[in-house]
Amino acid sequence: MEKGLKIRLYPNKNQISLLNIIFGHARFVYNYFLDYSKRTKDYKYTNWSKILTDLKNSDSTSFLKNADKFALQNSLRNLATAYANFFSKRTNEPVFKKKHNEQSYRTNFTNNNIVLYENSIKLPKLGNVKCKYGKDIQKNKIISVTIKLLKSGIYEASIIYECEEMMLPKTGNSVGIDLGVRKLITTSDGNTYISDLDIDRINNKIRKEQRRLSRCELHSKNYNKQRKKLAKVYQYKDNYMLDTIHKATKAIVEKYDVIYMEDLDIKDLIKKQKLKIHKRKMLLSSLGQITTLLKYKCECYGKELKKIERYYPSSQTCSNCGKTYKVGKSETYRCPHCKLIIDRDYNAAINILNYGLAHN
Ligand SMILES: [Zn+2]
Incomplete structure (x- = not known):
């Protein structure tokens, strides 16, 4: 390969x-x-x-x-x-x-x-x-x-x-993964990878350099210098995100043999959020890369990626009592039936794992 x-x-x-x-x-x-x-x-x-x-x-x-x-x-x-x-x-x-x-x-x-x-x-x-x-x-x-x-x-x-196919040792573990816009990856054992704070930090840097560029006289010496600087920040952004995604996906395939995730429409997921254009673009490409790299790494290292049905209400279901409840935009899931209070994405990741295990 x-x-x-x-x-x-x-x-x-x-x-x-x-x-x-x-x-x-x-x-x-x-x-x-x-x-x-x-x-x-x-x-x-x-x-x-x-x-x-x-x-x-x-x-x-x-x-x-x-x-x-x-x-x-x-x-x-x-x-x-x-x-x-x-x-x-x-x-x-x-x-x-x-x-x-x-x-x-x-x-x-x-x-x-x-x-x-x-x-x-x-x-x-x-x-x-x-x-x-x-x-x-x-x-x-x-x-x-x-x-x-x-x-x-x-x-x-x-x-x-x-690269010769490098099989990773089997661990006997399965995991559910929830992809989101605040924490890009949340796993069913409560780990999170890549937060939107990283994305904001880099986007702020880009905006700052863009503002500086707009104040320079067009095609002046400073303008060209600033243009190069801006190109470097863009470059940094691409490298940083890709590197972080590589590390996160590698860590996941090392730890688990079977990875369950939702069959998501990423564009649709992002469309539902009120986001600035920079962030929207960055999330779209990052979430796309996460799915591509997970699939690729599972093939490469002898692990399995299984997608669960798109319309399963993973974020509306209580991972404790199994009843559903419309959670709204809140980051915390509060079950009115069994009184469970849990992080919304963590709750969804547990549901994805349970659904995956039950339907195999
Ligand atoms: Zn409950």
């Missing part, structure tokens, strides 16, 4: 100038063959590949010899894919790559040319580049790495690696 991992790179000055050269070469090749295919209507990768060899051997373009050879080949492959998508009407026609847009190239693993260490990654032509979060996949076989310079000025590597 192939998996992907994104890590942030911290290249030194020398590596930055080398990276600029490789980005430039990869872009040159892409644009050269885009122009060539537009003129000649020759869209064949194998033909392009032959011409690329000629280019490397001709005087005016012999600089290409110095580039990471996989980066150039992959530029051609990307162009071929872009055309394939265009011809099958999935995307627009490929366009020329520009220097001021996001820069990237992809390199492939061969003969240990790429090695991941705990705090650095060895890459062809660049040597060891400082990075974060290397240790998770050190033992896995790397297939390819895409190196990117994002608009925010951040360097990033997306690593594709082979």
Whole structure:
């Protein structure tokens, strides 16, 4: 099974100038063959590949010899894919790559040319580049790495690696999970993961930087500086949330063999709440990621994810006496029948587990 991992790179000055050269070469090749295919209507990768060899051997373009050879080949492959998508009407026609847009190239693993260490990654032509979060996949076989310079000025590597199915030890435990907007995940044994306070904290930061940007004179030096800063906060938000969701979902599949959750319409769940647009968007993507990653991790680690019927009233039912009661918007469930007082999401999670166990 192939998996992907994104890590942030911290290249030194020398590596930055080398990276600029490789980005430039990869872009040159892409644009050269885009122009060539537009003129000649020759869209064949194998033909392009032959011409690329000629280019490397001709005087005016012999600089290409110095580039990471996989980066150039992959530029051609990307162009071929872009055309394939265009011809099958999935995307627009490929366009020329520009220097001021996001820069990237992809390199492939061969003969240990790429090695991941705990705090650095060895890459062809660049040597060891400082990075974060290397240790998770050190033992896995790397297939390819895409190196990117994002608009925010951040360097990033997306690593594709082979992962053998890693069965996690069975624990004999089952759990019910309630997804919500205040606490994103609540489990039937009373644990909560990811609260909306995290989301508010990051959204406030974004709003603050946006306000600062709106006070800058358009396209002034400060404006550009502030725009980069804002892009960085957005980047931080994506990384932080994804990282938190990865950790939470991993913790859950480690702890339980069978995970029950409601077959939710996330859009519908969020629509019912009065939320600011930033928060709405963030919740929509976060809850989506939680469901996707839970499903994926269960498959990967040999655990089971079971969905229970969408219209089961998990938050209206008392987990103690089983009678139903319309709870309204309150965060606490107070049962008028048996006098139980319990957190609303915790109550729902217990009901989901009980329903799941009873209907299997
Ligand atoms: Zn009750």
